[in-house]
Amino acid sequence: MKKTKVIVLAENALTTPGKLVRYINSLNLPIVVKETCFGAYIEGEEDLVDKVSQEIRNFEKNRIFCKDRGYPIWDKRRCRAFRGGGPREGFHQLEAEQAVLDKIGLALDKIEKEGLKPMDEILEKENILMEKNSKLPVEKFKEVIDKVLGIKNEA
Known part of the structure; x- marks a missing residue:
């Protein structure tokens, strides 16, 4: 073939x-x-x-x-x-x-x-990166926007 x-x-x-x-x-x-x-x-x-x-x-x-x-x-x-x-x-x-x-x-x-690093070490580094790059909660995002725009939050 x-x-x-x-x-x-x-x-x-x-x-x-x-x-x-x-x-x-x-x-x-x-x-x-x-x-x-x-x-x-x-x-x-x-x-x-x-x-x-x-x-x-x-x-x-x-x-x-x-x-x-x-x-x-x-x-x-x-x-x-x-x-x-x-x-x-x-x-x-x-x-x-x-x-x-x-x-x-x-x-x-x-x-x-x-050689290859142990899988536990690789997964630990991956978890650190995932936490570091995790999504921002909507409420926190709104706070950041309000701060940037100078809007005071009245709670």
Whole structure:
């Protein structure tokens, strides 16, 4: 069965889309490769695509990310060449995802170096943040507005 994967490079990756594609092509495997502005698409037999994508990820484990793509490369329903240009559906989502990959990579580096914190510690920090950002009661909000407007409360 055929499978297509999206390979996305974090902005702080040392690999470039061009280097990535040249490397994949140098493997001389029966897969189709298409360079993109964010990395590449690879397509071929499912097991082979999974194996190649894992090998690629290992070069820069926390800087190269892969995910399955629902459509084959050059699919006329998605390819700009057949649709008359413009961004394809989902491009802006992928662009937004790529923008945070460098931060995700740094977090993964830290986890590998220091390990995961105990869940109790994480939940405690979450509770502190939730309390800090809890909603203001309506009556308190009215008091703040009255103070700002200089309205005296006559109770």
